[in-house]
Amino acid sequence: MKGLEAFRVAFDALRGNRLRSLLTMLGIIIGIAAVIVVVSIGAGAREQIESQVEGLGSNLVLVVPGQLDTANPGQGAAAASPMQLSDAAVLGAVVGDDGAVTARVSSAAQVRAGSREGYVTVQGSDQNLPYVFTRPVDQGEFFTQGDVETRQRVAVLGSATSANLFAGADPVGRQITLAGTRFRVVGVLAEQGESFGVSQDNEVHIPITTAQRLFGIDRVDAFAVKAPSAADVPALSRGLRQALREEYPDQEFSAVTQTQILGVIGDILGLLTAVLAAIAGISLLVGGVGVSNIMLVSVRERTKEIGLRKALGARQRDVLTQFLVEAVLLTSVGGVIGIVVGVGGSLLVNSLSPLPAKVEWWSPVVAFVVSAAVGIFFGVFPARRAGRLDPVVALRTD
Amino acid sequence: MTAADTEGSTGTTGGPGRGPAIEAVDVTRSYDLGGTVVDALQGVSFVVAEGEYAAIVGPSGSGKSTLMHLLGCLDRPSSGVLRVGGRDVLELDDAELADLRNREIGFVFQSFQLLPRSTALDNVGLPLLYRGTRRSERRELAEASLRAVGLGHRLTHRPNQMSGGEQQRVAIARALVGSPRILLADEPTGNLDTRNGAEVMRILEELNAEQGVAVVLVTHDDEVAGRARRQVRVRDGLVERDTALEPPGTPRVTATARHAAAEQGA
Ligand SMILES: Nc1ncnc2c1ncn2[C@@H]1O[C@H](COP(=O)(O)OP(=O)(O)O)[C@@H](O)[C@H]1O
Ligand SMILES: [Mg+2]
Numbered sequence: 001m002k003g004l005e006a007f008r009v010a011f012d013a014l015r016g017n018r019l020r021s022l023l024t025m026l027g028i029i030i031g032i033a034a035v036i037v038v039v040s041i042g043a044g045a046r047e048q049i050e051s052q053v054e055g056l057g058s059n060l061v062l063v064v065p066g067q068l069d070t071a072n073p074g075q076g077a078a079a080a081s082p083m084q085l086s087d088a089a090v091l092g093a094v095v096g097d098d099g100a101v102t103a104r105v106s107s108a109a110q111v112r113a114g115s116r117e118g119y120v121t122v123q124g125s126d127q128n129l130p131y132v133f134t135r136p137v138d139q140g141e142f143f144t145q146g147d148v149e150t151r152q153r154v155a156v157l158g159s160a161t162s163a164n165l166f167a168g169a170d171p172v173g174r175q176i177t178l179a180g181t182r183f184r185v186v187g188v189l190a191e192q193g194e195s196f197g198v199s200q201d202n203e204v205h206i207p208i209t210t211a212q213r214l215f216g217i218d219r220v221d222a223f224a225v226k227a228p229s230a231a232d233v234p235a236l237s238r239g240l241r242q243a244l245r246e247e248y249p250d251q252e253f254s255a256v257t258q259t260q261i262l263g264v265i266g267d268i269l270g271l272l273t274a275v276l277a278a279i280a281g282i283s284l285l286v287g288g289v290g291v292s293n294i295m296l297v298s299v300r301e302r303t304k305e306i307g308l309r310k311a312l313g314a315r316q317r318d319v320l321t322q323f324l325v326e327a328v329l330l331t332s333v334g335g336v337i338g339i340v341v342g343v344g345g346s347l348l349v350n351s352l353s354p355l356p357a358k359v360e361w362w363s364p365v366v367a368f369v370v371s372a373a374v375g376i377f378f379g380v381f382p383a384r385r386a387g388r389l390d391p392v393v394a395l396r397t398d
Numbered sequence: 399m400t401a402a403d404t405e406g407s408t409g410t411t412g413g414p415g416r417g418p419a420i421e422a423v424d425v426t427r428s429y430d431l432g433g434t435v436v437d438a439l440q441g442v443s444f445v446v447a448e449g450e451y452a453a454i455v456g457p458s459g460s461g462k463s464t465l466m467h468l469l470g471c472l473d474r475p476s477s478g479v480l481r482v483g484g485r486d487v488l489e490l491d492d493a494e495l496a497d498l499r500n501r502e503i504g505f506v507f508q509s510f511q512l513l514p515r516s517t518a519l520d521n522v523g524l525p526l527l528y529r530g531t532r533r534s535e536r537r538e539l540a541e542a543s544l545r546a547v548g549l550g551h552r553l554t555h556r557p558n559q560m561s562g563g564e565q566q567r568v569a570i571a572r573a574l575v576g577s578p579r580i581l582l583a584d585e586p587t588g589n590l591d592t593r594n595g596a597e598v599m600r601i602l603e604e605l606n607a608e609q610g611v612a613v614v615l616v617t618h619d620d621e622v623a624g625r626a627r628r629q630v631r632v633r634d635g636l637v638e639r640d641t642a643l644e645p646p647g648t649p650r651v652t653a654t655a656r657h658a659a660a661e662q663g664a
Contacts, residue, residue, distance in 0.1 A: 005527060016515045308511045311472055312572070313500025313528035315493040391472045395511065 010326040017298075024294045025334030027287025028374065032338025032367045033345055034280035039363045040346035042273030044356030046266065052200075053261050057134060059227040062256040063091065063240050081219040082248050085208065088126075090247055091223055094239045100226040102128040103208050107215050109179040111204060113165035120161050121203040122178065124211025130189075132226045140172035140187030147186075148207040155183040159191040160201035178204060179214055194354075233257050284370070288331070288378040295327050295382035299389075306386050307394025320387035327379025328372055335371025339364045418481075419502070419580050419612050420446040420469050425478030426635075427464050438464040440635040441478070445642075446580060449610040451603070452642070453617055453626035461635040462616045463584055469614065470582045471499040483579065500528055504573030504611075506583035510565045512557040512572075518544055519553050522572045529576065543571040547601055563594025570601055574611070581605065583615040587622065595619070 014021045065081040085103055092098035105124040110117060123129075127145045130137055139162075143154045155176060162171050171185045183206060192200040212218055227236045237255035244253040299306070306319055314322075343359050350357040427439040438461045446452065446469065454462050467473040471482055474495075480487040483502045490498060499505075504525075512521045522540035523531075531539070544553060547567040557565050566586060573581055583602065587595030599622055606613045617623050631639040 005533070009527075012515070304511070305513060308513070309524070309528075310496065311470070311499070311505055311511075312525040313496050313576075315496040315528070317493065318496075318528055392467050395472075395507070 006321050006325045007329065009322055010329050013298075013302075013322075013326055014329060020294065021330060024291055024330055025337065027290040028284065028331050028334030028371055029287075029338040029341060031280065031284025031287045032335050032371055033342035034283055035277050036339060036342025036359070036363050036367055037345045037349065037357070038276045038280045039273060040342075040357040040359045041349060041355055042269055042276070043360050044346075044350060044358040046269045046273075047358055048356045049265050049269070050262055053258055053265065057226070058230040058258050059233055060132070060258060061225045061227060061233060061237055061240060063223040063225060063244065064221070064254050064256060065251065067252040067254060081221055082251050083220040083223065083244070084218070085220055087220070087244065087247060088223065090243050091225055091240055094243045095225055095227065095236060097228075099128050099131060100228075102126050102132040102224050103220045103222075104129075104224065105208055105211050105215070105217065105219065105221045107211070109204075111161065111165065112177040113171075113174065116165050116167075118161065118164050118202070120158075122211060122214075123203055123205045124208035124215075125205050126208050129205065132224050135192075136190045138188045138190040139170065140185070142187055142189075142205075143207055148209055151209040151213060152207060153181060153183045153210055154186045154207065156187040156189060156205040157185060158189055158199075158201035158203035158205075160199040161204055162188045164202070176204075178206070181214060233259075284374065287334070288374040291327055291330055291375065292378035292382060294330075295323060295379055296385070298326075299323065299382050299386040302386075303389060303394045303397045306389050307391045307397070310389070310391035311395060316387040319389070320383045323383035323386045324376065324379045327383065328375035331375030331378075332368065332372045335368050335374075338371065339367050342367070418445045418447050419483065420444075421479075421481040422468065422475075423479040425468060425475040425480055427461075427468060427473065428476050438635055439468070439475075442632075442635070442637050444469070444630070444637065444640070446612055446614055448579065448612060449606070450612050450628060451606045451626050452614045452628040452630055453623040454614065454630045454632060455617060455620075455623050456632035456638070460632045462632050464635075465632065466582050466584045466614070466616060469580075470503045470505050471495050472505075496528070500525055500576060502579050504576070504578040504581040506566070506569050506573050506581065506586045506615075508585040508588040510557070510562070510569045510589070512565055512568060514557050517554045517556055518549060518560070518568045518571075521557070521568055522575050524572060525576045539575050540571070543575040544568070546574065547571045561594065562590050563597055566590060566594070566598050567601065570598070570605075574605065578611065580612045580614065583613065585616050585618065587617065587619060595622075599625070 063083075065083060088101050088103050089098065092101045095101065103124075103126055107122045107124075108119065109122050111120045126148045127143060129135060130142050137156070138159065140156075142156055143152065146152075147154050155178065157165070157171060157176075165171065165176060166174065171188060174185050176183050176185060183204075189201070189205070194200065206214070208220070223240075225236065225240060227233045237257060240255050241253045245251070309319060309322075343364065346357040346359050349355055422442060422444040424441050424443055425439060426437065426441055429436040429438060442461075442465060444465070454465065456462050464473075468475055468480060468487075469482070471487060474480075474487055482498055485494075485498060487495065487498075513524070516524075519537060519540045522543050523536035526536045526539060541550075541553060544550060547570050549564060549567055549571065552560060552564060552568075555564075557568070560568065566589075570581075570586075573583075581602070586602070587598055590598060602613055602615065603625070605611050615622075615626075623629055628640070628642045630637060630641070
């Protein structure tokens with residue numbers, strides 16, 4: 001029996017039992033669709049985060065305390081910071097430009113303006129932030145070096161916070177209350193956009209000196225340094241760490257670059273996607289077991305048919321091929337439907353939910369190959385059983 | 399093995415037209431039912447010559463179907479020698495045996511055994527599928543075969559749209575489509591009324607007379623058996639009587655003769 005004939009016979013058999021074929025396929029459809037959606041969300045998340053990190057600029061170096069192990073993120077990262085504001089000058093000397101260094105402490109607090117209030121990220125920063133992070137000011141101005149030195153209670157709002165508290169009115173010159181202290185708004189930063197449906201602009205920047213007093217701390221969480229060009233980043237990273245180690249001989253410091261962050265994020269997301277895809281893959285496995293089960297039932301039900309075919313000259317191999325093709329047809333048609341559902345689902349997730357999703361070109365291809373392979377793997381056992389049936393016994397069955 | 403003993407007596411392993419179509423020498427078939435062994439055939443020798451017409455009779459459970467399955471290469475003997483088309487069945491593997499029954503044998507069953515969801519054409523073309531015949535040629539041959547049994551007007555009917563007699567004629571068309579040398583029919587009229595049964599018998603006799611296909615059929619019907627040139631009586635897994643082995647002129651197994659024989663045996 002030639003390949004095409006085997007497909008025709010298998011197709012007829014499946015069509016003859018439409019409902020059962022569809023229900024059996026459902027397991028494969030769900031499994032394939034789930035894997036495609038998970039992989040698409042993973043790819044979409046990676047792309048979005050990467051574009052945000054890239055937005056920082058490839059010549060930005062973040063100096064943080066502790067030994068940050070980029071191969072094992074999360075370990076050793078939480079060292080207590082010994083860094084002081086005065087270290088800005090040390091780092092500025094390394095890069096050769098005091099204006100290319102900005103200090104930062106971060107916290108979160110309740111903010112209120114009149115009757116409106118909200119919860120915001122509070123960034124203690126200095127006058128160099130707009131230049132170092134490339135954050136243009138939209139309204140008013142950023143606070144000055146003088147404001148930082150004299151611990152002024154002035155604030156620059158993120159665009160979302162500005163919109164929340166002042167509903168479109170010009171906030172420059174108005175008062176806000178931050179953690180119980182009154183601040184005067186001097187500017188609003190340009191919008192950065194959303195990440196996973198969460199605004200990046202719900203923040204209030206205040207002079208770092210003011211922030212240290214407000215939160216009762218004297219440390220600096222991190223310094224951000226802008227290298228003259230991307231090519232200077234590796235040498236600069238070494239220089240910055242070296243300078244700080246001389247300042248604090250028994251401390252470790254890390255210089256984190258965009259390339260490193262991208263690598264770490266890629267690793268984390270890759271692992272996360274793999275784990276989720278594996279979980280989704282289990283449903284595919286269950287679908288495969290369902291196919292095996294139904295094929296066994298089918299072999300039993302069609303014992304007489306198998307006996308007859310053998311009596312008419314079908315070889316073991318012909319019968320085996322017939323049932324194997326049937327199983328593969330079942331799973332690969334299910335696979336194609338699953339691909340359509342999965343791709344459609346991914347597009348829906350992307351447009352209707354805050355999660356980003358991006359269908360990778362290879363995922364439907366892999367999905368199809370896998371579904372066909374599931375058919376072979378789970379179809380072989382029932383098909384062999386069919387092929388080995390004794391025609392005499394099979395014909396006697398009534 | 400008994401093959402060596404019988405080698406001398408059977409020099410006829412030639413091609414078509416020469417020698418017996420089927421030759422069974424002292425074949426047995428036992429079923430092992432987990433402890434108890436059922437000896438369905440206890441040493442049967444049986445030759446089907448080219449173009450002959452034989453009827454097998456015997457009480458239920460005497461081993462007629464078992465013999466038919468062996469003759470049709472659906473099964474292998476437990477011992478003895480079975481040659482079909484000149485080839486020793488015990489020396490063939492599964493694929494060769496399948497090929498042999500596909501080319502040499504046409505089978506007609508008591509319960510028709512048609513694929514319920516397939517049309518008459520597709521049912522009839524089935525043996526050719528396993529011979530690798532192209533689809534268009536299969537259809538042509540199947541149609542010709544259906545016309546030969548008087549079903550030219552039922553080509554695309556499905557089994558449930560046909561009477562029992564028509565279904566059995568489809569089964570005969572299927573048995574014939576591959577031009578086999580032997581047609582084996584196990585109680586072909588068992589599920590049919592008298593009129594349809596007679597029609598099926600007429601077709602079988604016609605095939606035998608006009609196309610020279612050897613026909614071996616199992617029947618309970620004395621009249622059917624009486625019309626066959628040769629009658630074989632099976633009892634308890636043994637051939638009790640075979641008119642082919644008797645000198646000409648011996649009375650055939652008729653209704654009265656059978657009753658007499660049964661009374662003697664009882
Ligand atoms: N597959 C089988 N397993 C066990 N016993 C069987 C099998 N087939 C036939 N038999 C036994 O072999 C004997 C002959 O059966 P069968 O050839 O069908 O007789 P008949 O066709 O003359 O009625 C019976 O006793 C039957 O029970
Ligand atoms: Mg029987």
